[in-house]
Amino acid sequence: MPQLRADDAIQYVKGVGPRRAAWFASLGLKTVGELLEYFPFRHEYDSGEVAIEDLQLDQIATIRGEVVDIGGRPPGLRVEVDDGTGTCVLRWFNRERRASRIFRGATIVATGKVTLYDDLPEMVQPQVQVYEPDVVLSPPQRGQRQVGVYRGNAQLKNALIRRTVLAVLQHPRLPVEEIVPAPLRAKRGLVDREQAIRDMHAPPTDAALQQARRRLAYEELFLIELAMALRRDRRLRLQAGRKLPVTPEIDQRIRARFPFPLTPAQDAAVRDIVADLGSGRPMTRLLQGDVGCGKTVVALYACLVAVAHGCQAAIMAPTEILAAQHFERIGQYLAGSRVRAVLLRGGLPARQRREALAAVERGEMDLVVGTQALIQKDVAFNELALVVVDEQHKFGVLQRHEFRTKGIQPHYLVMTATPIPRTLGMTVLGDLDVSVIRASPPGRGTIETRVVTPAKWDLVMGYVRRRLEGGEQAYVVCPLIGEEPGQPSGEHPTADPPDPTIEPRGSRGAKAGNGRELTSVLAEHARLTQGPWRGLRVGLLHGSLPSGGKQQVIDDFAAGRLHAIVATTVVEVGVDVSAATIMIVEHADRFGLSQLHQLRGRIARSSRPGLCVLIAAGSGPRAAQRLAVMARTTDGFKIAEADLEQRGPGELFGTRQHGLPELRAADLVSDYELLEQAREDAFALVRGDPRLERREHAALLPALRRVFGDRLRLIDAA
Ligand code: ADP
Numbered sequence: 001m002p003q004l005r006a007d008d009a010i011q012y013v014k015g016v017g018p019r020r021a022a023w024f025a026s027l028g029l030k031t032v033g034e035l036l037e038y039f040p041f042r043h044e045y046d047s048g049e050v051a052i053e054d055l056q057l058d059q060i061a062t063i064r065g066e067v068v069d070i071g072g073r074p075p076g077l078r079v080e081v082d083d084g085t086g087t088c089v090l091r092w093f094n095r096e097r098r099a100s101r102i103f104r105g106a107t108i109v110a111t112g113k114v115t116l117y118d119d120l121p122e123m124v125q126p127q128v129q130v131y132e133p134d135v136v137l138s139p140p141q142r143g144q145r146q147v148g149v150y151r152g153n154a155q156l157k158n159a160l161i162r163r164t165v166l167a168v169l170q171h172p173r174l175p176v177e178e179i180v181p182a183p184l185r186a187k188r189g190l191v192d193r194e195q196a197i198r199d200m201h202a203p204p205t206d207a208a209l210q211q212a213r214r215r216l217a218y219e220e221l222f223l224i225e226l227a228m229a230l231r232r233d234r235r236l237r238l239q240a241g242r243k244l245p246v247t248p249e250i251d252q253r254i255r256a257r258f259p260f261p262l263t264p265a266q267d268a269a270v271r272d273i274v275a276d277l278g279s280g281r282p283m284t285r286l287l288q289g290d291v292g293c294g295k296t297v298v299a300l301y302a303c304l305v306a307v308a309h310g311c312q313a314a315i316m317a318p319t320e321i322l323a324a325q326h327f328e329r330i331g332q333y334l335a336g337s338r339v340r341a342v343l344l345r346g347g348l349p350a351r352q353r354r355e356a357l358a359a360v361e362r363g364e365m366d367l368v369v370g371t372q373a374l375i376q377k378d379v380a381f382n383e384l385a386l387v388v389v390d391e392q393h394k395f396g397v398l399q400r401h402e403f404r405t406k407g408i409q410p411h412y413l414v415m416t417a418t419p420i421p422r423t424l425g426m427t428v429l430g431d432l433d434v435s436v437i438r439a440s441p442p443g444r445g446t447i448e449t450r451v452v453t454p455a456k457w458d459l460v461m462g463y464v465r466r467r468l469e470g471g472e473q474a475y476v477v478c479p480l481i482g483e484e485p486g487q488p489s490g491e492h493p494t495a496d497p498p499d500p501t502i503e504p505r506g507s508r509g510a511k512a513g514n515g516r517e518l519t520s521v522l523a524e525h526a527r528l529t530q531g532p533w534r535g536l537r538v539g540l541l542h543g544s545l546p547s548g549g550k551q552q553v554i555d556d557f558a559a560g561r562l563h564a565i566v567a568t569t570v571v572e573v574g575v576d577v578s579a580a581t582i583m584i585v586e587h588a589d590r591f592g593l594s595q596l597h598q599l600r601g602r603i604a605r606s607s608r609p610g611l612c613v614l615i616a617a618g619s620g621p622r623a624a625q626r627l628a629v630m631a632r633t634t635d636g637f638k639i640a641e642a643d644l645e646q647r648g649p650g651e652l653f654g655t656r657q658h659g660l661p662e663l664r665a666a667d668l669v670s671d672y673e674l675l676e677q678a679r680e681d682a683f684a685l686v687r688g689d690p691r692l693e694r695r696e697h698a699a700l701l702p703a704l705r706r707v708f709g710d711r712l713r714l715i716d717a718a
């Protein structure tokens with residue numbers, strides 16, 4: 001056999017030719033190398049050669065027997081095969097090519113999927129080999145073997161892909177180059193790449209398939225982690241950060257601004273940040289923690305370190321409302337200090353705005369708060385040393401912001417209230433440093449969570465009415481704004497593309513799972529105020545209100561002038577009213593768990609016991625089970641893991657949007673341990689050989705380029 005090369009065209013593989021090669025090309029497969037890495041999406045049992053009497057429906061099997069009859073109406077072809085235990089029919093719809101080769105008395109070996117027709121087992125369009133009657137064949141193989149099942153399309157069917165792959169596998173040496181360095185293969189007990197690829201397509205045993213998959217999954221994860229390790233290494237080596245050491249005096253001065261001692265979890269995060277800021281390297285740290293766990297205080301600590309060094313800091317929020325809330329809260333902490341802070345509002349009169357911007361540019365403002373859009377677009381800084389990005393529930397969309405600043409690029413602190421499952425943290429955000437605040441400040445009340453069916457609506461609302469009359473406040477969240485069917489309510493705080501994590505699941509369809517029209521905010525408001533909540537003061541909040549209108553509703557609610565607000569998920573990011581203790585979510589089964597967790601977080605700020613009612617329309621056992629997690633735990637990390645398991649990383653995270661390659665062998669949920677190993681190995685490798693110059697690492701850069709293309713520019717800068 002001639003030597004096979006990875007860039008050989010598929011066209012020249014046995015049985016392909018130009019016409020079929022075009023079909024392969026429609027799947028993006030042009031070369032033998034690409035075909036070899038086109039893995040089956042599942043495997044099925046091929047039972048090897050079996051006796052005809054043992055054939056089982058729907059299995060793929062191989063039989064061997066004598067041709068006892070040939071017939072069928074042309075152009076079809078019907079062949080009867082007898083092996084002494086029974087008769088099986090082989091059927092083709094187009095005889096021309098076969099008929100010339102099959103003859104009565106021939107020995108035939110046929111492989112195909114078993115169906116039943118007229119009480120006889122039958123194979124439609126099987127693959128066959130035809131032999132002379134007296135040929136001596138090796139004894140039949142028996143036993144279970146798995147074959148790959150491939151994703152094809154209208155023209156290119158699984159069977160042809162499989163056949164073509166098997167033809168390539170006939171070669172004793174495949175054009176497969178090892179990527180994972182030998183010491184790591186030995187350390188982790190991984191089979192070599194060629195073996196893994198063979199076994200992935202045509203595993204001789206279950207164990208071989210598992211080994212192959214594990215090896216290829218490791219490789220995928222290893223390359224991702226390698227990219228992350230390189231990116232991090234480049235950042236730390238090539239970019240300088242402003243040195244902002246924290247002296248005991250500075251530390252004391254900052255802590256004196258807070259009316260409470262920091263919690264141990266906050267202290268730990270502060271220690272991480274202090275180390276970063278003093279290191280002379282740029283900080284890129286993610287601060288994770290549930291709503292209300294005290295991140296803002298930690299972020300303000302960091303800002304004040306910058307200010308103590310005569311520099312500026314910026315806090316960027318996802319919405320105007322949140323920016324205003326940050327500013328107000330920060331203002332309370334800073335009252336009486338000399339720190340000059342400014343809120344960049346969208347609606348500022350032109351002159352005030354000009355003056356504010358000029359003051360920032362001259363360095364007369366220490367702390368600038370605003371939305372990301374505003375700060376990035378408009379502001380020229382004098383001495384910007386730190387940027388805090390509050391992403392709330394949006395995680396990982398860490399853009400590398402460019403600032404108009406004279407100095408070097410600033411330190412970054414990104415806050416997110418969405419607990420990120422560790423696997424995702426290690427991949428998508430794998431080059432960041434992470435601090436996690438898991439425990440909340442003392443004095444928080446507990447929240448009772450109930451999952452109920454819509455039949456309980458009157459009961460729930462009647463009960464809640466009594467609590468509202470007793471002085472509590474409630475949110476009622478609905479998935480849709482108004483009458484127009486199909487309009488999602490998720491307000492997108494900035495001009496970012498729609499974020500899959502904030503849109504109710506399937507909200508684009510107008511119908512709920514049970515065919516009921518989704519309850520709109522307006523209808524729900526009417527239903528409540530004309531029904532069980534008649535006479536109560538109930539506000540209305542949704543993304544289509546002008547921003548002044550929104551603010552008014554929020555102010556009224558915060559001041560206790562409203563008993564409740566009926567809202568879209570805009571409250572998830574927009575509202576921070578610590579007195580509210582009741583959260584009711586309509587169509588809760590339409591939301592992701594992480595989003596429900598965010599919503600529930602809105603009532604976690606009070607010391608009074610809270611109540612969260614999830615109304616799940618048409619909840620089948622699965623919907624109820626999904627939501628049961630919410631009733632069981634308030635630990636955001638546990639909920640995030642459950643969400644990842646339920647929805648998969650794609651939907652939860654939009655992995656592609658984050659530049660992650662599609663995973664073909666690895667699974668971010670089940671390969672957690674493998675991921676940890678791959679990460680450990682990749683980071684160690686980059687520590688020892690940051691430029692991947694060693695000979696045994698020669699295959700790594702080309703592999704990274706193949707996988708990531710130009711998505712990881714920093715790697716190419718090496
Ligand atoms: P996050 O930004 O994580 O949502 P915040 O920083 O806004 O949380 O804090 C939530 C609430 O907890 C605020 O009202 C804040 O004053 C309070 N808080 C923060 N840290 C502490 C602490 N160490 N002790 C007591 N209360 C705290």
Ligand code: MG
Nearest residue numbers: 291292295296
């Ligand atoms: Mg906050």
